[in-house]
Amino acid sequence: MNTAHEKRPVRWTFVVALAGVVAYGITSDALASPETATSPVIAINKAAETTPIKTNPLRGSISELDGSGGNITVLTGGDGAFMVDAGISLSKDRLQTALRQLGVDKVKYLVNTHWHWDHTDGNPWVHDLGATVVATPNTAKYVSQTTRVEDWNYTFPPLAMGGRPTELIRTERTYHLDGETILVKPIAPAHTDGDIVVYFKNADVLVLGDTFWNGIYPFIDNAHGGSIDGAIAAANEALGMCTDQTIVVPGHGPIGNRAQLMAFRDMLVGVRKNVAALKSQGKSLDEVLAAKPSAEYDPKWGQFVINPAFFDRLVYQGLNHHGSGRPSL
């Protein structure tokens, strides 16, 4: 399945895709070519060096910062800030300026929604602001060792000691800070096998990390425990945690709501169904891609980040990963 022949086009497709996450608003065609795209990580880090940080006030004392890889959520208050994800370290100066503008000079807790570097690379400097880093054991494991990601053509060194999670949680835990009640909840493998979602109860803000990409096809890290079925289960679980009033923060894409999360879940289910039906007929990956199983969703979901062929491939391989080609939904 993972022949070198297949990997080359997928690898640079991902460069185009993820570079688009950072350089929001720039068309993907302008961003990369197979010749220049040695690794999406290098391209994204380069973008993070110059991308402005935008602060989006959400509700109460909670804001979202974007422009440094994955979305970052911050609760401010006298006890020190509570942050969800830390972005890319090259954005440190601009992120610190944005935090200062929110009145933040110390951080009490930093939760990592999962291990990917566009959510954890900033851990060390946030820890230097006082943060205890909270994550699942699998997230802690991946950021504490050298981790190779073939699809990204990149080998990640371990994070500096201070940036490694020290508060490891396997089941949900509640934090109380500045009058807010915060539920930090590890979930079953979905985007990776170390995902966490965070719910700010009083403000009614639900932060889903990369288990939710708002309006765009998601990446699913099959190599680190993720799968399409896990992604669908996580979306269903998240739907059970919110109402129409809830502000739903995705890992990538604009701030969302329950209706948008439901549309995301429905898209996952629909593409999974079509891919699995073809796979159950014994079709190869190339044959499945040629049949364009996500065609009805592509105009809306496939225009920006992960392109249709790459998403279809992730779904197919996720099914294969679990040895099941039968549609279950």
Ligand SMILES: [Zn+2]
């Ligand atoms: Zn991710």
